[in-house]
Amino acid sequence: MKHLYFLFLFISITCFGQLEPPAELQDYYSGIDFSETGLTLKTSLSNLTINKHTNILSYGWDAIQATDQNPSNASNVLLIYGWEDGSDSDCTNDLERNINLNGGSNCDYNREHIYAKSKATPAMDNTGPGADGHHIRASDVQRNGERDNLPFADGTGNSGKVNSNTNWYPGDNWKGDVARVIMYMYIRYENQCLPTNIGVGSSASTPDDMIDLFLEWNAEDPVSSYEDNRNAYHVSENTYAQGNRNPFIDNPYLATLIWGGPVAENRWSSLGVTDKSIVNIRMHPNPTTHNLVYFTTTEKLEVVVYNLLGKKIMSHTINNSKNFIDISILSKGVYLVKLNSNEVSITKKLIIQ
Structure with a gap:
């Protein structure tokens, strides 16, 4: 069931466009397709990290x-x-x-x-x-x-x-x-x-x-x-450089693209992004035992709630005057909340206790 969740999650995330490493990192990551997400991206980064590890260190000071x-x-x-x-x-x-x-x-x-x-x-x-x-x-x-x-x-x-x-x-x-x-x-x-x-x-x-x-x-x-500094050392000509980088230091957001969870800092630019503000929207309280879930946003959003099998449960519009949804009809469990703003969307996980 969790695999269905992540398929849905990453389809939503890709709407933000492909990541572009900064100029100084483009050569290192030249073989990576950053339109990939999920375990496909994980495998690509794993292969790169293994292949670039050309100097195996000894355990010294x-x-x-x-x-x-x-x-x-x-x-x-x-x-x-x-x-x-x-x-x-x-x-x-x-x-x-x-x-x-x-x-x-x-x-x-x-x-x-x-x-x-x-x-x-x-x-x-x-x-x-x-x-x-x-x-x-x-x-x-x-x-x-x-x-x-x-x-x-x-x-x-x-x-x-x-x-x-x-x-x-x-x-x-x-x-x-x-x-x-x-x-x-x-x-x-x-x-x-x-x-x-x-x-x-x-x-x-x-x-x-x-x-x-x-x-x-x-x-x-x-x-x-x-x-x-540590990361840069390992891809230099230094004696104790391994040759590989930690990609999650280069960009913590890569972890979000692979595994989901809270949205980490994106240190790179994105190609084709029409609206980044939606990614910073906070949904709270979460987990929750209450009937209302609030959203910190200054824009109009469509909020669609799905169960883990992808079945649509409810849909609401929120804005400055109504920044919450009523979830009293939902039973305890895990749900997917898709936030749509114009042509951009992101999916968050909601836990009802």
């Missing part, structure tokens, strides 16, 4: 010292999961550390596998995927040990254990980085690195093993200059 430098201070590396400027006595919270303080002692930094090695199928060692520079990050030794191999789960604020210490929240400022790493590992190593093995969430609304947790984090936490 040199690569991480080159890629994890603070863009504002090359003498330091940024520490994933960190947030504090070093002014308090707890070094485990530090956001950055001197690039030469690497090792295994307290207040050193070491190498964190974002996709925990033991959660892969089969498990990774420190070669191949276990040495992939896109998912190994500098991390405080003790904070890395505290995370251990805990699966990621949602939370708020700074990094730490959640759900009675059974899961790990990477922190508000790092959750997008983590999501995009997991997406990369999935398309690069496929079934060995399933998102369902490393995160707590549901794959019910995606066409494969992606989970809603990482789609939400990808949309909520935009790409940073640190991520861009």
